[in-house]
Amino acid sequence: MASLSLKHIYKVYDGTTKAVNDFNMEIRDKEFIVFVGPSGCGKSTTLRMIAGLEDISAGELRIDGDIVNDVEPGDRNIAMVFQNYALYPHMTVYENMAFALKTAKVPKDIIHQKVTEAARILGITEYLERKPKALSGGQRQRVALGRAIVRSPKVFLLDEPLSNLDAKLRAAMRAEITRLHERLGTTFIYVTHDQVEAMTMGSRIVVMRGGFVQQIDTPKNLYNHPANLFVAGFIGTPRMNFWPATLRREGNAVHVKLDSGSTLTIDYAILNHVQPRYMDGNHPVIVGVRPDNVIPWRAGMDPAEWARLPVTVTVVEALGGETLVYGHIGVAVPDHDPIGEAAESTQPANSGGKSEAGTPDRITSDTIIIKAPADYEAHRGDVVDAAVSLKKLHLFDRETEASIKPRIPTENVCLCTPEGNALSFAGQRFPLPPALCGVSSPPKRETAPAELSLPADAILLGTGMGRAKVEETELLDADGSPRTLYRLTVGGVTLFALETAPPRYGVGDAVPFDLDFSRIAVESHGIKPLRVENALEGRFTKEKETDDRGRRVYRFYLDMLDQPVSAEESLCEKLFSCKGTAIFRTPLSYRFPPDAVTVTPRQREPDKTALPGRVTRLLDYGRVTYAEIDVGGKTVIAPYDGKAGESRENAAVSLVIDQTKLTVVDREADIVIV
Numbered sequence: 084m085a086s087l088s089l090k091h092i093y094k095v096y097d098g099t100t101k102a103v104n105d106f107n108m109e110i111r112d113k114e115f116i117v118f119v120g121p122s123g124c125g126k127s128t129t130l131r132m133i134a135g136l137e138d139i140s141a142g143e144l145r146i147d148g149d150i151v152n153d154v155e156p157g158d159r160n161i162a163m164v165f166q167n168y169a170l171y172p173h174m175t176v177y178e179n180m181a182f183a184l185k186t187a188k189v190p191k192d193i194i195h196q197k198v199t200e201a202a203r204i205l206g207i208t209e210y211l212e213r214k215p216k217a218l219s220g221g222q223r224q225r226v227a228l229g230r231a232i233v234r235s236p237k238v239f240l241l242d243e244p245l246s247n248l249d250a251k252l253r254a255a256m257r258a259e260i261t262r263l264h265e266r267l268g269t270t271f272i273y274v275t276h277d278q279v280e281a282m283t284m285g286s287r288i289v290v291m292r293g294g295f296v297q298q299i300d301t302p303k304n305l306y307n308h309p310a311n312l313f314v315a316g317f318i319g320t321p322r323m324n325f326w327p328a329t330l331r332r333e334g335n336a337v338h339v340k341l342d343s344g345s346t347l348t349i350d351y352a353i354l355n356h357v358q359p360r361y362m363d364g365n366h367p368v369i370v371g372v373r374p375d376n377v378i379p380w381r382a383g384m385d386p387a388e389w390a391r392l393p394v395t396v397t398v399v400e401a402l403g404g405e406t407l408v409y410g411h412i413g414v415a416v417p418d419h420d421p422i423g424e425a426a427e428s429t430q431p432a433n434s435g436g437k438s439e440a441g442t443p444d445r446i447t448s449d450t451i452i453i454k455a456p457a458d459y460e461a462h463r464g465d466v467v468d469a470a471v472s473l474k475k476l477h478l479f480d481r482e483t484e485a486s487i488k489p490r491i492p493t494e495n496v497c498l499c500t501p502e503g504n505a506l507s508f509a510g511q512r513f514p515l516p517p518a519l520c521g522v523s524s525p526p527k528r529e530t531a532p533a534e535l536s537l538p539a540d541a542i543l544l545g546t547g548m549g550r551a552k553v554e555e556t557e558l559l560d561a562d563g564s565p566r567t568l569y570r571l572t573v574g575g576v577t578l579f580a581l582e583t584a585p586p587r588y589g590v591g592d593a594v595p596f597d598l599d600f601s602r603i604a605v606e607s608h609g610i611k612p613l614r615v616e617n618a619l620e621g622r623f624t625k626e627k628e629t630d631d632r633g634r635r636v637y638r639f640y641l642d643m644l645d646q647p648v649s650a651e652e653s654l655c656e657k658l659f660s661c662k663g664t665a666i667f668r669t670p671l672s673y674r675f676p677p678d679a680v681t682v683t684p685r686q687r688e689p690d691k692t693a694l695p696g697r698v699t700r701l702l703d704y705g706r707v708t709y710a711e712i713d714v715g716g717k718t719v720i721a722p723y724d725g726k727a728g729e730s731r732e733n734a735a736v737s738l739v740i741d742q743t744k745l746t747v748v749d750r751e752a753d754i755v756i757v
């Protein structure tokens with residue numbers, strides 16, 4: 084058994100270089116995780132922090148539930164395999180493999196049994212008496228793996244273990260390591276800059292860039308649903324075609340106007356994950372389509388599925404099994420060199436900067452790669468017709484580079500009419516809760532429709548005045564906790580609802596729904612979501628006190644705006660393990676969501692378990708009432724019931740914060756510590 088939990092992990096070198104920023108991941112037992120990204124993106128640093136070879140600057144690392152930030156590498160029960168094998172040249176293969184066990188004083192007969200078994204698994208039995216220099220690269224790498232296997236570690240860490248091998252051997256060793264993982268049934272974490280290696284080996288892949296995690300997903304989801312332009316460009320060869328464009332919706336059709344001049348027309352149903360604001364004809368987007376989904380046009384192709392684009396051919400590459408045709412969209416001869424650009428753009432990115440494959444400054448509007456059959460004939464200068472699969476288009480915001488056609492649409496945006504005390508959208512009319520009544524502007528004679536942002540998990544199914552029909556359900560299993568995505572139609576409008584539960588409605592069901600009004604936004608009318616996070620500045624302090632038995636002991640406090648609150652032991656443990664005693668000198672910000680706070684009327688003078696506050700305003704959201712509470716001059720938002728009949732405004736209250744829901748930020752370095 085070995086699960087790993089990485090929470091807010093940072094690595095800061097020399098107090099300034101952030102090599103790894105806010106790395107968060109839950110790794111399940113027996114997973115094969117691959118960290119991939121261009122060189123310098125922080126893969127090795129993260130792996131070395133897991134191994135204990137590098138200090139963790141901030142954050143919490145757990146193995147099987149235990150915090151191991153301060154545990155010595157040798158006590159983590161982890162084995163690491165390096166790129167350069169790191170074998171002892173003067174020892175035989177047998178001695179190399181036995182070395183760690185010998186040092187740990189394991190009995191000789193058990194060492195023998197383990198070494199011979201590992202040698203058998205790896206097929207190196209006949210080399211056991213040889214010295215490393217008498218082995219090939221592949222054999223040495225097997226010995227390095229064998230040295231790790233004999234220790235029966237909980238976790239295998241592999242840092243570019245195949246990069247010193249030639250291409251053929253790499254492919255063979257890849258398959259061998261995958262088999263080894265299946266056979267050992269242990270958790271593997273594997274670092275590589277090679278996306279093909281990542282895609283063929285990982286059960287889940289972490290794509291990193293410039294010290295930041297870009298996406299964590301299965302190979303299939305990374306390929307089919309890249310979260311941003313970088314991931315789209317980094318995963319897959321030849322690289323995805325990228326074309327700057329704008330989108331305009333007309334009824335059931337969406338016109339994708341490429342900057343290079345051509346227009347593709349798509350059925351709106353295919354793009355129903357895309358927020359309507361991108362379809363106004365102005366918003367700059369990037370269209371992405373993999374060469375796999377661009378093929379030569381054939382007579383009789385269905386125009387609802389395939390768009391036809393004229394292409395001027397610049398280079399033809401016959402690869403034996405298939406032919407890659409490079410060119411530019413259109414029939415005019417370009418004044419730039421699409422051959423070089425298209426060829427260059429097929430290389431995966433290998434630098435940490437902005438000017439790498441996948442970023443817009445290399446997107447030149449009209450280069451295209453077509454994947455054609457092996458016997459396809461075309462020559463430089465020919466004009467051919469390409470067929471682009473409309474169902475396989477990816478779309479990205481040109482400025483943020485994020486996908487605007489996400490696999491999981493977390494936000495619905497639709498038109499609505501706010502009327503002071505009601506909100507109408509998609510043929511439904513909801514009375515606004517008191518907290519929002521009168522917030523929106525009074526109705527004008529010609530009420531202009533406004534844009535409503537409605538998070539998918541703010542649609543509450545099963546209760547309420549709304550009426551929806553379920554069109555589709557999809558079970559999403561993220562990190563083992565089931566979530567269900569429902570595609571609904573509500574008065575002819577498509578909405579997505581997301582629940583943290585297995586599916587409980589079926590296709591065709593009519594389902595009532597309510598809204599969590601504290602999460603909606605109608606920006607033009609001043610309706611904003613309730614703040615989701617409270618933040619109080621403070622420090623971490625200690626006091627020498629006398630316990631009940633008269634002993635002098637240290638007690639630890641979260642000092643929030645000069646109000647000491649007793650720190651729970653588990654939180655102290657985390658803070659010390661991340662920062663040591665430097666925690667006492669660090670300016671902090673304590674952050675917590677409203678539902679981490681329990682508010683009670685203040686019965687007695689404040690003690691050190693609760694923060695004293697005063698209610699300044701009540702916010703009645705119908706299902707829940709929140710209070711704005713003044714705490715030392717700062718406002719905290721928390722759910723608040725009070726007692727029936729009592730005047731609750733201006734009430735003196737005590738706030739108890741659930742410290743397991745607390746995020747502690749180093750204010751100076753702007754780093755989440757826990």
Ligand code: ADP
Pocket residue numbers: 096097100102120121122123124125126127128129
């Ligand atoms: P990768 O494994 O993805 O190639 P690394 O994790 O080795 O990248 O490095 C991440 C970043 O941290 C790089 O910018 C690198 O220059 C920097 N870095 C690595 N080690 C040190 C160090 N000892 N001191 C300062 N910077 C370092």
